[in-house]
Amino acid sequence: MINQWVSHLGRAVRVWLSELGLASRTLFAMLISGLGLWRRPRLITTQIHFIGNYSLVIILVSGLFVGFVLAYQGYYTLNRYGSESALGLLVALSLARELGPVITALLFAGRAGTSLTAEIGLMKAGEQLAAMEMMAVNPLQRVLAPRFIAGLIAMPILATLFTAMGILGGYLVGVQLIGVDEGSFWSQMQGGVDLYEDIGNGVIKSVVFGFAATFIAIYQGYQAQPTPEGVSRATTRTVVLSSLMVLWLDFVLTALMFQ
Amino acid sequence: MNYNGGLLKTQLAVTNLVEINNLHFAYGERPILSDLSMKFPRNKVVAVMGGSGSGKTTILRLIGGLIAPSAGQVLLMDEAIGKPDSAVLYRQRRCMGMLFQHGALFTDLTVFENVAFPLREHTTLPESLLHDLVLLKLNAVGLRNAANLKPSEISGGMARRVALARAIALDPQLIMYDEPFAGLDPISMGVTANLIRQLNDALGLTSILVSHDVHESFAIADYVYFLSEGSIVAQGTPAQMLASEHPYVQQFVQAKPDGPVPFHYPGISLAQDLGLEARHD
Amino acid sequence: MQNKSLDFWVGLFVLLGAAALLFLALRVGNMSSISTGDTYVVTAKFDNIGGLKPRAPVKSAGVVVGRIGAITFDDKTFQASVSMDMDSHYKFPKDSSAKILTSGLLGEQYVGLEPGGDVNLLASGDKIKMTQSAIVLENLISQFLFSKAADGKEGSK
Numbered sequence: 001m002i003n004q005w006v007s008h009l010g011r012a013v014r015v016w017l018s019e020l021g022l023a024s025r026t027l028f029a030m031l032i033s034g035l036g037l038w039r040r041p042r043l044i045t046t047q048i049h050f051i052g053n054y055s056l057v058i059i060l061v062s063g064l065f066v067g068f069v070l071a072y073q074g075y076y077t078l079n080r081y082g083s084e085s086a087l088g089l090l091v092a093l094s095l096a097r098e099l100g101p102v103i104t105a106l107l108f109a110g111r112a113g114t115s116l117t118a119e120i121g122l123m124k125a126g127e128q129l130a131a132m133e134m135m136a137v138n139p140l141q142r143v144l145a146p147r148f149i150a151g152l153i154a155m156p157i158l159a160t161l162f163t164a165m166g167i168l169g170g171y172l173v174g175v176q177l178i179g180v181d182e183g184s185f186w187s188q189m190q191g192g193v194d195l196y197e198d199i200g201n202g203v204i205k206s207v208v209f210g211f212a213a214t215f216i217a218i219y220q221g222y223q224a225q226p227t228p229e230g231v232s233r234a235t236t237r238t239v240v241l242s243s244l245m246v247l248w249l250d251f252v253l254t255a256l257m258f259q
Numbered sequence: 260m261n262y263n264g265g266l267l268k269t270q271l272a273v274t275n276l277v278e279i280n281n282l283h284f285a286y287g288e289r290p291i292l293s294d295l296s297m298k299f300p301r302n303k304v305v306a307v308m309g310g311s312g313s314g315k316t317t318i319l320r321l322i323g324g325l326i327a328p329s330a331g332q333v334l335l336m337d338e339a340i341g342k343p344d345s346a347v348l349y350r351q352r353r354c355m356g357m358l359f360q361h362g363a364l365f366t367d368l369t370v371f372e373n374v375a376f377p378l379r380e381h382t383t384l385p386e387s388l389l390h391d392l393v394l395l396k397l398n399a400v401g402l403r404n405a406a407n408l409k410p411s412e413i414s415g416g417m418a419r420r421v422a423l424a425r426a427i428a429l430d431p432q433l434i435m436y437d438e439p440f441a442g443l444d445p446i447s448m449g450v451t452a453n454l455i456r457q458l459n460d461a462l463g464l465t466s467i468l469v470s471h472d473v474h475e476s477f478a479i480a481d482y483v484y485f486l487s488e489g490s491i492v493a494q495g496t497p498a499q500m501l502a503s504e505h506p507y508v509q510q511f512v513q514a515k516p517d518g519p520v521p522f523h524y525p526g527i528s529l530a531q532d533l534g535l536e537a538r539h540d
Numbered sequence: 541m542q543n544k545s546l547d548f549w550v551g552l553f554v555l556l557g558a559a560a561l562l563f564l565a566l567r568v569g570n571m572s573s574i575s576t577g578d579t580y581v582v583t584a585k586f587d588n589i590g591g592l593k594p595r596a597p598v599k600s601a602g603v604v605v606g607r608i609g610a611i612t613f614d615d616k617t618f619q620a621s622v623s624m625d626m627d628s629h630y631k632f633p634k635d636s637s638a639k640i641l642t643s644g645l646l647g648e649q650y651v652g653l654e655p656g657g658d659v660n661l662l663a664s665g666d667k668i669k670m671t672q673s674a675i676v677l678e679n680l681i682s683q684f685l686f687s688k689a690a691d692g693k694e695g696s697k
């Protein structure tokens with residue numbers, strides 16, 4: 001009985017390791033093939049449009065509302081200690097260091113990630129990727145790499161926009177609605193938020209999240225079974241894996257950056 | 260064009276554009292093709308026929324280098340098909356065109372852009388010349404005026420014709436058709452069959468046709484291979500196949516419901532299943 | 541052509557991102573953490589630096605006139621050696637004194653510079669001779685308890 005259990009475990013680990021190896025190999029092949037894309041920037045900008053511009057609405061609106069909520073909740077807690085004037089600082093730090101990169105990454109995985117997975121999965125199902133290979137065009141370079149680079153560029157931009165909108169939202173609710181002093185809202189914020197430590201680290205986080213979320217989405221699509229169920233399962237897996245990966249990376253990066 | 264200039268010498272000397280010698284292919288544990296030997300002479304249309312799951316499409320994928328054989332060799336103009344991602348394979352693929360079963364057009368591009376794709380990727384032709392070339396290719400398949408439509412706006416038969424125009428865009432020497440007649444109405448089938456034969460003769464191509472449509476394939480093929488469960492059961496000209504006494508060929512050609520390919524899924528008999536007889540396991 | 545409008549939207553997207561980053565950098569963040577302009581280096585030795593960290597401000601009369609550069613331990617004098625990057629716009633007399641102060645009650649620690657009366661000014665590489673260490677809470681409490689105990693003794697005499 002124990003033998004069976006151990007051999008099952010061994011097999012599961014072996015399968016998981018070989019899948020990890022395949023994913024790493026695909027990642028490296030894609031990155032190397034992506035180097036040749038500097039001659040064709042159009043491919044990348046087209047993808048930035050689909051990944052970035054089309055996510056703008058959800059990111060901006062979510063950022064605004066997260067800012068609203070932060071102001072409300074923050075005011076309630078700070079008020080108990082007579083520190084309402086620190087509301088600006090609270091909103092800005094929470095957004096720049098954590099909520100901006102993380103929530104943007106989760107929304108990105110849901111909106112852009114699933115559309116990437118579905119698109120590539122359906123291209124695979126329709127034999128478009130095989131047709132490309134038969135025409136001596138490398139699908140890693142032509143299809144996967146531009147989308148990856150576009151995601152890498154779009155994510156930090158989206159995260160920064162989310163943070164900025166959140167702070168604006170916090171200002172609208174905190175200062176205009178609740179009545180916190182406008183001067184101390186901004187001055188405490190400016191006094192406490194460091195450009196490199198807080199904003200810079202937030203940007204670094206969003207780049208790392210973009211790397212992970214975009215590659216997971218692309219890879220799931222590339223490996224999807226070429227059937228409707230296969231594509232649907234792949235999109236689900238994209239959301240689940242990306243979200244877990246982002247949250248885990250957030251823990252690791254936070255521990256590294258903010259000691 | 261210069262890109263296959265180096266192969267010109269070999270090309271003139273070789274009679275078989277593609278040769279398959281003693282090929283074995285297995286997918287994991289499951290053997291798909293066993294000890295297969297086939298020859299595809301230049302400028303001929305060769306049909307590979309058989310039931311579903313007999314391994315026909317696998318042969319095309321092996322020739323195209325999408326998969327590698329477990330044993331044996333596939334030769335293109337006396338040169339072995341290169342490994343995946345190799346420069347050799349890249350060069351060889353420039354001499355091939357493949358028509359996938361449902362066309363495999365790029366759905367985000369227009370018909371024009373689809374046909375222009377291989378030209379844009381592999382040549383540096385000026386835009387005006389490219390424009391004319393694409394229209395000529397589309398004209399050859401009769402779809403020049405559909406150039407600005409998207410694949411979602413044209414019928415399946417038309418999509419396949421566009422895919423054909425795309426496959427001949429770089430003037431290949433070999434062209435492979437994966438079930439070109441599947442799911443088409445009789446008119447489209449006739450058009451497609453006509454196109455395959457005419458293009459083959461007009462452009463000096465070698466065509467490999469994988470199909471299970473007897474009527475259309477026999478009308479245009481010079482030679483036929485019959486496959487069943489991974490090996491060749493019969494081969495010859497269409498006339499020879501029609502006159503063949505081989506039971507599998509007869510069942511196939513005459514569309515008989517039962518024969519070497521059984522109607523009933525193998526297992527126990529009906530009487531046993533209904534409990535009328537003792538089970539003989 | 542579709543490509544032209546696409547380029548425009550992507551350019552707009554990137555511009556928006558850059559604008560947001562600029563907004564964060566200027567209106568939200570602490571810009572003075574970027575060292576723009578020239579600085580000259582001045583060192584000072586302290587018995588105890590408390591919670592002083594590099595890049596903490598050096599203030600005089602409450603205005604930021606420089607930043608803490610590096611903090612090292614001198615194992616010859618067993619004191620902390622603090623180097624400060626002073627803004628070149630502000631010159632101080634050679635006999636200025638440096639104190640480690642706390643902003644607010646439990647806030648960040650910084651160095652407060654009090655000017656002396658010397659005609660000569662501090663130049664790059666100079667040392668500040670008069671320093672006062674940070675107030676360590678435990679020392680304060682033990683001082684308080686000690687003085688309380690002393691009062692008690694006197695009272696009972």
